[in-house]
Amino acid sequence: MASEDYPDTPIEAEADGDSTEITADDSGEDHGRSPHAVQRVTWAELFFDLVFVFAVTQIAHAVYVGAGWAGLGRSVLLFVPFWWAWVGCAILFNGMVITATKRHLLLLAIAGAAFVMCISVPDAYGNRGVLFGGAYLVSRILLGIPMQRREAFRIRLNPFTVGVLAGLAWTLAGLLPADSRQWAWLAIALIELAVPIVLGHRLDYMQFDASHLPERFGLFIIIALGETLTDIGQGGTHIALHSQEAVTLFVAFLLSCGLWWTYFQYGASATEHALRVAKVPAVLVRSSFTYGHMLFVLGIILAAAGMSQAVADPGAHLHGMHALLLGSGVTLYIATFCYTRIMMFGGASYTRVGAALGAAVITALSPGLPALAPLAMLAALVIALNAVEFYRVSTGKPLLLINVWQGAAGR
Template structure:
């Protein structure tokens, strides 16, 4: 599902009766022509833009890994919220945007620059770089408002873009507060931003989205997060002898990372694209399965990455407290999120993934006091067993085992 761009966008849309194999972009207005062959692909500029968020995920994952206790974990994950909403806002606004390649690239690079400043501010965001972190985020929000105005994304004055401008300014001003007060102010602002799609998201309902480009972009962010698992275990393996327990931990961690990739991209990615194509109101999926669901996917991967890095660095050690729970909680959150996304898309959750998420929780509860290698092996075996069983079940032509709870946005 994740593809690499082969060429950049045209400056103008392809006419409805033409199909020369080149990318087709349509304005998000009623008068825009609709090509039956319209496909918007990820561009080189977007891939470069994503590199900044590779750095951002690395910074947040490192903060999670070195944090001491639940407070540090919460503060670290809190910093990921503005990164996520900046990336989601950019992905949605640039989906179907009709603008020249030069303007598109300049806007993307400008937003990437703001995100880069945010990234370098992460280690000291609760210290001297609070204003820099918040100010860079506010800058990204201003640029996204410019893009939204170009695209004419909203018809109402009060909308997610105008709301984000207010919260962005408050993120910057909160950076002036003492560290203890700042964290609570940012937490309140994060809660407001997380609730905004629920409160104002219905104003997206009239918008059209390219059903190839949007799932591809969100899939690419899952790849970014999964890349952090490889970076974490790779760095641990670089400084350890690759024999005995250390070599086993490195191998098992890599297998687990592959299993997490398979869990999403074997069936989940194509299901998300199909759901977006057939949904009566695609925006309902954009603000639920994509915005919220993929946030949970990425947070789960970040937690798992931190846990895997610690397991590879000290496989025979007995982690305690929050560090003992990172790996299992990350895998359980990641697996359980598939249940949520499938329910909102198709109205039912897979029995296999419900069971797998519950078993991952059991392993998480058992993890404190065990050698770090033990839960790593158990979770890797669980993920591989889940994928192997689903592959067997689907290829044998058997009906899906679903817990039906209602009617999803894309039907059943």
């Protein structure tokens, strides 16, 4: 089986749990999937992710240097193609058996297209619009062809075929003048964002490896959090470390640690459990993984830009959009947990709803304050959230929930 191309089978671990190069019989209606399949992230996928470290860095820098709300919107818009390329690759390689050579070549080819997109970001609304769109088109073709050969979809009109058309549209729109280009790209991005909602119900038969996919999305959160540490560290190397600057660096690092803890202490295991027990896993892949994790990453990108500003000049009184970057990023990040928790289990915890509201209040108070002030308040808020949840869980006290519905994985 390992010599065949793209059979839709899981990669199962041996008894010792070390091997991931085992194939399964591709017979039966479920294409040989096993409910006990275990697939781990490969070295090739980790190398592939390095390109998206560069992508997150480019987008975060574009947000940081952007002028006003229009500049912020244009920067965030460029993240959408990167996200769909990465998500498409994560889904493509979930449960797919393929020879190592072909897997590596395909991953490297997609990574190469994404790398071209990365170097096009600074001038995407200038002379590199076609280059950015063309590279995205290549990535969508590289994703779409093997998915068709794998026969992963039972219908021709699916997210991957629509993605190829979207890539072509991004390329053609790159020929437009900058003002028209941004609106054309916005329209295309909105269509792409709507595709999982419009076509998602047609893909509910798909099954996913419950170990591999949560691990892949968790690694992207690590990529985004790594961007915050990079920005903090680079800022610290270019300033004189007086008392205020040193305190700001320390508080920014604490906030980054708090954001990591908020996801990985309890959230990461919850996503894997939800995918295992969900009656229709594709519902969670659309909502909690595709949309939810996109919001997580956007929140981290905004927070990273805000922390960079605080580290660069802790005493600066920021105004307008720049004053709201840090708080809005943290608010979006925490609020997204409420959304994903509702989609998975039907309810959001009072602790995270309260923390999201608290972060929103701090955001509203941020304009005119020294940059260090909202940074310190948000760090204290995130640490308090994690401390309260840790206390309740470790002492056996349940986290009180605001119940909304049954949830895809049940309560």
